[in-house]
Amino acid sequence: MIVPPDLNLAVIGNSHIAALVDRSATIVWACWPRLDGDPVFCALTDGDEPDSGFFAIEFAGPATFAQDYVRNTAIVRTVATAADGSASMAITDFAPRLTQNGRIHRPSMIVRRVEPLSGTCRIRVRVRPRAGYGGAMPPPILGSNHLRWGAEGTTVRLTTDAPVAYIAGENAFVLTRPLTFILHTNETLPDAPAEVGKRFLAGTRGWWLDWVRSLNLPYEWQKEVIRAAITLQLCAVEETGGIVAALTTSIPESNGSERNWDYRFCWLRDAFFTVHALNRVGATRTMEHFIDYVTNVIALEGGGPIRPVYAVVPEQPLDEWVAGSLAGYRGHRPVRIGNAAGEQVQHDVYGSVILAAWQMFWDERLPDKGDAALFALLERLGERARAVALSPDAGIWEYRGRAHIHTHSAAMCWVACDRLARIAVLLGLEARAIYWRAAADSLRDIILARAWNPEIGAFAGSLDGAEIDASVLLLHELGIVEPADPRFVATVEHLGERLSYRGHLRRYLAPDDFGVPEVAFTICTFWYVDALAAIGRVEEARALFGKLLRLRNHVGLYSEDIDPVTGALWGNFPQTYSMAGLIVVAMRLSRGWERAS
Known part of the structure; x- marks a missing residue:
């Protein structure tokens, strides 16, 4: 047995x-x-x-x-x-x-x-x-x-x-x-x-x-970063360039939650996090293959909106259905095949793709750097981002029953315009640089003004809203706000008080389509650790990072979620979000290689 x-x-x-x-x-x-x-x-x-x-x-x-x-x-x-x-x-x-x-x-x-x-x-x-x-x-x-x-x-x-x-x-x-x-x-x-x-x-x-010998590793936590990087590489389908969010379907986010989803597809947002993490350790081929994948996605849509998620072969359908012959992980039905998120509107995809391609223009190690042709392709995404930045979507957490102008989605649209402006400067395209810089500056002012909620003393999860959301911890990483900005510092402190449970961060507190989330979302805790370090609370960040590392499974892997009470892993496995978070935080927190001398 x-x-x-x-x-x-x-x-x-x-x-x-x-x-x-x-x-x-x-x-x-x-x-x-x-x-x-x-x-x-x-x-x-x-x-x-x-x-x-x-x-x-x-x-x-x-x-x-x-x-x-x-x-x-x-x-x-x-x-x-x-x-x-x-x-x-x-x-x-x-x-x-x-x-x-x-x-x-x-x-x-x-x-x-x-x-x-x-x-x-x-x-x-x-x-x-x-x-x-x-x-x-x-x-x-x-x-x-x-x-x-x-x-x-x-x-x-x-x-x-x-x-x-x-x-x-x-x-x-x-x-x-x-x-x-x-x-x-x-x-x-x-x-x-x-x-x-x-x-x-x-x-x-x-x-x-x-x-592994070719990787750029931090001085500390090398074994942990190596295992995370290898795991991310295993989730990238080299044939097409698509990167799946996880290798499984329908491992529930928590006990009896019915939050059972098929993650064997390429979310453009999740793929960016994987590309970003692998770029940090110098494994850039995954980025190059992903750009090929994105090129096919853009061609498939023919200038129309980009969907948040595609099959490994982009043209294949994602129709969601239930495999009735399978009893579910530990008996937790349903086992879903396909994912209806492919029909959602999620505006952060445009910034995610442009961020994933960003290093193509700057990295001199690459045999084929980003050029004017790739920039022109990305501009098509930038125009979409500019048009939809201040309109409602399902957001990073893919709400199925409501839409808001989510702060993270709007910020990612700003990212699209901001990075295009910088790329245009690099390529000597002065007129395009002026165009995109004006678009980015205008969006930034609106987003920060409407996302800041003085009553809660934090950036809210949506513009003109009051709910809290862990995704705003990324605002400093995206560059739309400085980590020393008092508003961001206050946001980190507020989210640490409200979203943290036994040292783990939940995504949000408000009920969603399935009730109130019961477990912590591992990547959110990594975002919190990263934000703590960014605002100067480094020793606290290192301590929390150490606690997270001890909750990996016996061979060093994470799923999507952690039960803050038992430490049990839940959610699809292995989760690229979580493994990417480990790499990014280790690179930020590690002491320098001079310690080895």
Whole structure:
């Protein structure tokens, strides 16, 4: 029996496919053939005791487990020890990512290698994929050294050097030598499974080590930042440039809340946070690929409004529906597929895209810097931002039942105009610089005047409003207000008093479409830490940051939300918002490298 579902999960992936491995080395979530596809392993979202939708390699009897990443890679190693201590084995899991034939090879493939370490390891392998979002459990079709499952247009093949009869019958057998299990598309492997597994493991380890070696790291918290950066990279689909907000769907934001959403899509806002964080550590290729993605989004819309979220392939639909065959994470239904947020109006998207492209114009390391053609493309977004800046939208929190002129959305529209003005100066486009600077200055004056509420002594969440909202903590980071501005200092202090609960920040206090939020939104706490440091309360910020780091799961990952009372992780996993927040705050708070000398 697999362990009860929780978010003590490790992620493997290659920027095309991804899987979640629980602490017993069972794959409980993996979409096929791409990380936004049909979850062939879906046990994570199918109740407390799922009987299928997983890939387990386990002792025939009870066992204990120790799990961690191979240093500076996306390779997971789990050591399982029989409960009586008589035997132990190691299971290594990864998705191949390596240089092959002069290009990056990132196939739809998961490799699992199991090796005996001590004693007599009597093991059982259970492979039970589902199809049609849990609606079908296809029977295996046996070959000489493989099994194949096919249903609902999905075909998965497992090639192995283990006895196929044992695998098909889920019979226990003694592990006398290392074995390799390769889950892949329905094609014949070019070599024996063991040879493919060894070669891909060495190549994948080498690729990640080289990638990490190139990162610009803070002096402090290097391991934490490396793990966050690798995780963000695993959420970026290199083929199209889209970046998913998380790898899962419908992990509820809190117990019984029904705030269950599908995050396997590219929110332009969330993607900016990922790009920004990776840029901070020097991993700029994700930004370059994302600009290609945005170019396709703009072309798709043909000059019309930009939606807040798109599929990994932008033209694919996001129709929201419920997968009735899945019982939900820990039994919390519904399991939603698709996301109706694609139909919302969220004005911050224009500033998000321009901010994501901002570094393209300034970074001399890039082989192809931003130019007049990219600037002209971004100007189209700037014109939309200017036109809608002071009109209502659903806001950053995607309210489904109301619209306001949200302060964050308006500020992001100002960002669009402000950054275009700066880019125009850089490119020597004097007339355009004057045009965009005038637009930005006009918006800034209006936004700050109408967002400031003297009665509450803080910037409100909407213009002329009185509600408080954690997103205004970003105003200093966006540059629309200086951190030393007394109004911003007062806002940080007010939000810290009102939104904080046991050191964690909630998004807001007012009831939304599902009532009053019960848990803290992890990125909001990171924003608060960053704001504390910006206004000079650095030691307080460092202490709170340390507390947040201790709430990561056993391999250093965050989901979307944290229960302030229990410290339990809730929400989709791993959440790019949260991992990006870790990087940005670590870069701000870290002491300098001169400490190493």
